[in-house]
Amino acid sequence: MNIVVCLKQVPGTTEVQIDPVKNTLIRQGIKSIINPFDAYALEEGVRLKERYGGKVTSISMGPPQAVDMLRDAISVGADDAVLLSDMAFAGADTWATSYTLGKAVRKITNCDLVICGRQTLDGDTGQVGPELAEMLGVPFIAYVSKIEEIKDGVIRVQRMVEEGYETIETTLPAVITVVKEINTPRLPSFRGMTKAKTAQIPTWKAGDIGAEKENVGLAGSATQVVKIFFPQRVHKAEMFKGDAATQVNALVEKLKEAKLV
């Protein structure tokens, strides 16, 4: 099994603060983390390798400092890592991102399975997994919560859909996205950390993966941001006064007026 896991470094948005005066993101103190959903993808890749043998390569498109995250990936069991970093990649939308990842997966060659997290914490689109499958022209299964078996070039999984669970199979090579129910990511091992320290992590630029400049980064993005703004919220709640019983009585009166009860 030759497995590729796609990772993204994201700002830990649960800690994101907005400067109330300037109305801008406060970046200071926000740590970059591995996209939480991607950690499940990586763990599943490593578990599959342990089950079926083979190799796990983690790849990430991002700034040079994303290499730290790729080292962490090696410390929890990835064999190799590749950083896709090039000024030309900046400003990529999901189409251009999937195009670039697709080119890198093709360069890795003989890939049986690509695993992605279901969505990222910052962009939150969930589009790169399915788009990548089409860039590679291979089958796609989203929301995988369990990999039952891989045998004779066929993968059988359970996945979460709106009304329940499906058991579904497809042929390899394929792209899947995973949900957090699939596993509990492990902590780095001592051996892993030693390996991570000395691992050679190559950086591939557009030219290295045969990506055409007009298809990557901003140039390759069909979508364009024209405006950024902050959601405006006005304090409008009618607050009830008095002790708990008085407040509850006042509330119930309001609900009755509005015919909600």
Add this chain to the structure above:
Amino acid sequence: MGINVNKEKCTGCASCQSACPFGLIDIIDDKASIKIEGCTLCGACVEACSFEAIRIEREIAQALFGDDHHGVWVFTEQSKGEIKSVTHELLAKGRELANTLKTDLCAVCLGHHVHKLEEMAFYGADKVYLIDDPVFAGGSEDVYVTELVRLVKQYKPEIVLAGATPFGRSFFPRVAAILNTGLTADCTALDIDADKKLLRQTRPTFGGNIMATIICPVKRPQMATVRPRTFKKNTPDAARKSELIKLDFNKEALTSRTKLLNFVADLSERVKLEDADIIVAGGRGLGKPENFHLIRDLAGALHGAVACSRPPVDEGWLPYSHQVGQTGKTVCPKLYIAVGISGAVQHLAGMQTADCIIAVNDDPDAPIFQVATYGIVGDLFKVVPLLTEKLKSQ
């Protein structure tokens, strides 16, 4: 291509620094320095600069499509022949867009024995494109992808919308990738830039902290997904008529590479949150899982559904299916009661369009009060049982 600061014109006044919504500009040696990583080229700094020192260079956007793209399409999502409510919501918004563009609104339905197709007209559609075949009765995404791509190539709509349901979020990006066009996920607002005839797609990003308005200027169609319960459906007008166009297709060309072996329904949810009129939600303020009976009792008295913010799910108090918010469900009930929920933007993103919001929290500064209709500052362990009792006695 990119964003550049002209060091000769830049005076280091820092106007751009405070304008950058992402905080990506530093003043180094009295000159502005922009970090490209994370920059969306939104242009806020360019507008803020009085010295024309910042320039965004884009290659001149040349349309990569002809002028033969017309019509607004809504993908009709159905399951076992039942049309999903998000389709009607999209028709309401699609109607507005089509009116502005003076074009047709078309519902595209791939299914088998789909019920109430005539209602597509009642909700705003001018035309219904229908392919009725057993191949679309199952859940295979591949056949939908192949067939929608073919129809878009044949009929050339200018806009195609789909629901950001689990199905939509998985199959629609594949369609966009094959068509080599842009797709904007989870839009909360859609309108038309009248001058340029472009679809302006607004969506939350950075966990709902920031809103981005996005366009797709040079490729067609312009594609967007919208979460269920984001837009309100129109009151059905039974007098409206639409044209039903039944289409043929090449069945041999449709193959599915995935095979569905089994389906197990999740019966743990008695009331579907998305469809509930009344929702009572609990948060971290409940303190421990045993206290959730307060929420259940109140929901019981109101015949409502039980929901929660993210912390109770992370702590394992309630299953994920109950989570409302950015990474959970978007709901729009008539009444939403938030108990012990502080109101992080991620939670607000999932419930702030509810008709009436009641917040119970001991912190008067909790952000939940900014979206609430009525607020009670107090101890939830006193307030909630009193409220439940009072409602039961009504």
